[in-house]
Amino acid sequence: DGGITQSPKYLFRKEGQNVTLSCEQNLNHDAMYWYRQDPGQGLRLIYYSQIVNDFQKGDIAEGYSVSREKKESFPLTVTSAQKNPTAFYLCASTPLAGFYNEQFFGPGTRLTVL
Amino acid sequence: AQKITQTQPGMFVQEKEAVTLDCTYDTSDQSYGLFWYKQPSSGEMIFLIYQGSYDEQNATEGRYSLNFQKARKSANLVISASQLGDSAMYFCAMSDAQGGSEKLVFGKGTKLTVNP
Numbered sequence: 046d047g048g049i050t051q052s053p054k055y056l057f058r059k060e061g062q063n064v065t066l067s068c069e070q071n072l073n074h075d076a077m078y079w080y081r082q083d084p085g086q087g088l089r090l091i092y093y094s095q096i097v098n099d100f101q102k103g104d105i106a107e108g109y110s111v112s113r114e115k116k117e118s119f120p121l122t123v124t125s126a127q128k129n130p131t132a133f134y135l136c137a138s139t140p141l142a143g144f145y146n147e148q149f150f151g152p153g154t155r156l157t158v159l
Numbered sequence: 160a161q162k163i164t165q166t167q168p169g170m171f172v173q174e175k176e177a178v179t180l181d182c183t184y185d186t187s188d189q190s191y192g193l194f195w196y197k198q199p200s201s202g203e204m205i206f207l208i209y210q211g212s213y214d215e216q217n218a219t220e221g222r223y224s225l226n227f228q229k230a231r232k233s234a235n236l237v238i239s240a241s242q243l244g245d246s247a248m249y250f251c252a253m254s255d256a257q258g259g260s261e262k263l264v265f266g267k268g269t270k271l272t273v274n275p
């Protein structure tokens with residue numbers, strides 16, 4: 046079955062530690078995205094990538110880093126510079142053929158800083 | 160920059176009745192897309208329906224329809240014959256293609272509760 050997988054589902058981190066969230070897709074989509082969701086809020090864009098080895102900052106990129114070494118993978122690192130990292134993180138992908146394609150989402154990772 | 164406004168933090172509806180979730184948007188673009196997503200308590204985002212700015216007819220997908228009023232910049236979601244499983248958060252989103260990339264801008268969502 047085609048889809049997007051995110052791991053782990055729950056992640057706990059101590060303050061001052063970096064942590065990497067995994068996102069993998071087998072939909073052959075070109076573009077991938079990372080969003081952050083806080084309680085009672087909508088999704089805010091962290092980073093996105095349209096092609097391998099290229100990515101752009103979204104609205105709240107500070108304290109985060111990404112890589113896109115393979116088309117199917119777009120891991121997100123939450124660094125110690127992120128002041129309030131506790132949130133729900135969603136990864137999404139979309140084909141680039143034509144505009145206004147729906148984005149397909151993974152199940153999300155819930156990160157808690159202890 | 161694009162902006163999405165959802166003014167209803169929470170809505171209640173009786174099972175089998177219809178409900179309208181409001182969404183207004185702000186953009187200076189002539190070409191854009193509007194989306195609705197459902198987020199159950201499990202957290203996954205489920206795509207419901209899409210409306211293009213040049214589409215003359217309102218989009219429909221099963222029990223979901225989008226009431227698109229371009230002059231008013233509104234894109235309300237109508238759910239007919241509500242079911243208990245429709246209880247969830249609902250997000251309106253708009254495509255942002257500035258800079259040659261395709262991003263989505265989301266509203267803050269509406270929590271829908273369907274009562275038996």
